Amino acid sequence: xxxxxxxxxxxxxxxxxxxxxxxxxxxxxxxxxxxxxxxxxxxxxxxxxxxxxxxxxxxxxxxxxxxxxxxxxxxxxxxxxxxxxxxxxxxxxxxxxxxxxxxxxxxxxxxxxxxxxxxxxxxxxxxxxxxxxxxxxxxxxxxxxxxxxxxxxxxxxxxxxxxxxxxxxxxxxxxxxxxxxxxxxxxxxxxxxxxxxxxxxxxxxxxxxxxxxxxxxxxxxxxxxxxxxxxxxxxxxxxxxxxxxxxxxxxxxxxxxxxxxxxxxxxxxxxxxxxxxxxxxxxxxxxxxxxxxxxxxxxxxxxxxxxxxxxxxxxxxxxxxxxxxxxxxxxxxxxxxxxxxxxxxxxxxxxxxxxxxxxxxxxxxxxxxxxxxxxxxxxxxxxxxxxxxxxxxxxxxxx
Numbered sequence: 001x002x003x004x005x006x007x008x009x010x011x012x013x014x015x016x017x018x019x020x021x022x023x024x025x026x027x028x029x030x031x032x033x034x035x036x037x038x039x040x041x042x043x044x045x046x047x048x049x050x051x052x053x054x055x056x057x058x059x060x061x062x063x064x065x066x067x068x069x070x071x072x073x074x075x076x077x078x079x080x081x082x083x084x085x086x087x088x089x090x091x092x093x094x095x096x097x098x099x100x101x102x103x104x105x106x107x108x109x110x111x112x113x114x115x116x117x118x119x120x121x122x123x124x125x126x127x128x129x130x131x132x133x134x135x136x137x138x139x140x141x142x143x144x145x146x147x148x149x150x151x152x153x154x155x156x157x158x159x160x161x162x163x164x165x166x167x168x169x170x171x172x173x174x175x176x177x178x179x180x181x182x183x184x185x186x187x188x189x190x191x192x193x194x195x196x197x198x199x200x201x202x203x204x205x206x207x208x209x210x211x212x213x214x215x216x217x218x219x220x221x222x223x224x225x226x227x228x229x230x231x232x233x234x235x236x237x238x239x240x241x242x243x244x245x246x247x248x249x250x251x252x253x254x255x256x257x258x259x260x261x262x263x264x265x266x267x268x269x270x271x272x273x274x275x276x277x278x279x280x281x282x283x284x285x286x287x288x289x290x291x292x293x294x295x296x297x298x299x300x301x302x303x304x305x306x307x308x309x310x311x312x313x314x315x316x317x318x319x320x321x322x323x324x325x326x327x328x329x330x331x332x333x334x335x336x337x338x339x340x341x342x343x344x345x346x347x348x349x350x351x352x353x354x355x356x357x358x359x360x361x362x363x364x365x366x367x368x369x370x371x372x373x374x375x376x377x378x379x380x381x382x383x384x385x386x387x388x389x390x391x392x393x394x395x396x397x398x399x
Contacts, residue, residue, distance in 0.1 A: 017204070020167060022247060024095040026160050027069045030153065031096070034067065035079050037149050041119035042080035044110075045146060046128045049073040054210025059331040063123065063150045065248060066330060068094060074103045076128055083113045110135035121146040151335040155327065156345035162370060164249035165328070165347060166379055169368055171203035171244040172253045173382030180384070180393040185234035185259050189214040192240070193228040200244040209243030209250030210332045216259060220362030221355040223322055234260045237267060237361040248330050252349050253380040254366035261394040263387055267361070270307065270354050271387060274363045277301040277352040281324060285350070286375045291338050295324045298352050312353040312364075325349040328368055346371040347379075 034043060047064035050071065051057040065071045067079075068086060076087040085099035087106045094100050101109060110132055114120060119140035122129060133141060157165065175196045182195055192214045200208070215225040216232040220239040232238060241254040256271065258264075263271060280301050281294040302311045312322050327336040328347045342348070351366030367380040384390050 016247060020163055020246065022069065022160050022164070024069070026158070027067060028096045031067050031079055031084075033153055034146075034149060035081075038121050038146070041121055041140075041142070042078060042083075042114060042117045043121050043146060044076065044078045044128075044132060045123045045150075046077070046125055047072055047075040048125055052211075053208050054332055056331070056333050059333060059335055060123075060147065062248065062330040063147070063154070063335075066150065066154055068097075070094070076103060076106055076124070078110070078114070080114060080117065085109060085113075107131040107135045114139065123147045123150070151337070154329055154334065155336045155340065156343065157329060157347055157370070158345070161249060161329070162345075162347075164247050165251060165368075165370075168205055168209065168244045168246050168249055168251040169253065169379035170382060171200050171205040171246075172242055172251050173380060174203050175199035175242055175244070176240060176253065176255050176383035177393065179240050180255075180257060180390060183232070183238065183257055183259060183394065184261075185232055187232050189216055189219070189228040189230050189232060189238075192232075192238075196240075196242050203244070205244035205246045207245035207248070207250075209245040209252060213239060213241035213254075215239040215241075215362065218357070218360045220256070220364075221357050221360075222362075223355075232259050235264065236260075237263075237271075237363060239362050239364050241364065241366065243332055250328060250330070250332050251368050251379060252326075252328050252332050252351075252366060253368055253383055254351060254364045255383055255385060255390070256363045256365060257390060257394070262391055266359065267363075268387060270356065270359075271363050271365075273301060273305050273307050274352050274354050274365050275385060278350050278365050278367070281350045281352070282369075282376070282378075285342070285348075285369065285371070287342050287344060287371060287373065289342050290340070291323070291325060291348075294350060298324055298350075302352075302354075307354065310354055310356045312351075312355075322351075322353065325351055325366075342371045344371055344373045 048061050072088045074089040078085050086094050086097050087103045114136050122143045123146045178199045193212050196212050211226045214228045216238040217236040219225045236259050238257050243250050243252040277298040280297040284293050284297050302308050325348050327334040353364035355362040369376040
């Protein structure tokens with residue numbers, strides 16, 4: 001490991017309480033679980049370079065870190081019983097794995113240790129797959145099954161993971177409250193952005209799950225607006241879509257705030273529709289339900305109130321398209337099939353929206369939920385979402 005990188009990681013770890021760190025046994029358990037799913041062969045998985053923070057391209061890359069506890073852009077992990085090994089850019093100690101070699105030793109090691117395998121299940125980039133193929137000759141390489149099984153494992157969060165996600169949610173809730181108390185017309189979106197980031201750090205979460213979205217007025221109708229550079233106008237709305245992260249575990253919580261401290265009659269009407277649609281989805285959110293069930297419940301509210309034109313939707317009949325929710329975990333849009341029935345341990349969001357480009361504002365309310373055996377636990381309950389609660393927090397300022 002490069003000295004500067006080691007120093008940075010050491011400084012990060014100092015900020016993370018011991019009780020929140022994932023133990024070595026957690027990664028050993030995960031490796032054991034994936035090996036048990038492939039009893040007839042070895043496993044080979046690599047890491048690859050990370051894209052920008054919050055990018056969906058990172059989601060599958062985190063599989064390597066899920067099994068090892070660290071990221072190395074050149075890293076390769078081989079699980080083959082007692083011949084387990086990790087190959088990295090610079091040799092380092094990996095808890096629970098005795099054989100740690102440089103990546104340039106991968107092909108020679110595979111040739112010496114994997115030739116007797118019946119098959120090898122792979123999730124490798126082209127260059128590493130070519131090296132493995134050259135090393136093992138006629139051993140069958142299966143490249144279609146390992147990724148989906150890792151996705152299934154990552155879909156169910158254990159208690160150690162949930163502790164981190166609750167910590168990230170608490171920091172994000174605190175940042176939302178800080179934004180509510182600070183927001184006023186004339187500020188720049190960037191000032192709220194910096195407040196959010198500083199609150200994350202103050203609350204013990206040194207990482208971003210994704211770049212903050214601080215979108216006032218018409219910027220709130222842009223789904224992934226991240227410039228955060230415009231002056232905040234009066235008598236409009238501002239979408240605050242943010243998520244802290246700790247130890248690579250993230251959260252995703254969105255609130256929509258009246259920039260002058262009070263919702264107008266029209267804004268209130270639209271906001272309540274979005275909130276009621278979210279609550280309708282919550283009413284059916286439990287083990288056995290699917291995202292489709294939640295979608296139908298939320299959509300019915302928009303349809304009953306005649307507010308489908310600017311609502312979120314997958315349908316080509318509507319002008320704004322995003323799903324009602326997504327999985328959350330090591331990535332803000334985490335691994336998982338959207339056809340899965342919910343089971344305890346899944347973590348999802350529910351985020352209906354209304355984007356009125358004529359009125360010049362967007363509304364999105366997003367909460368993060370852990371599916372429990374009886375229903376769900378809303379990790380974002382600490383960030384007020386009721387109109388009266390938001391206005392109460394904001395009314396102390398002199399506009």
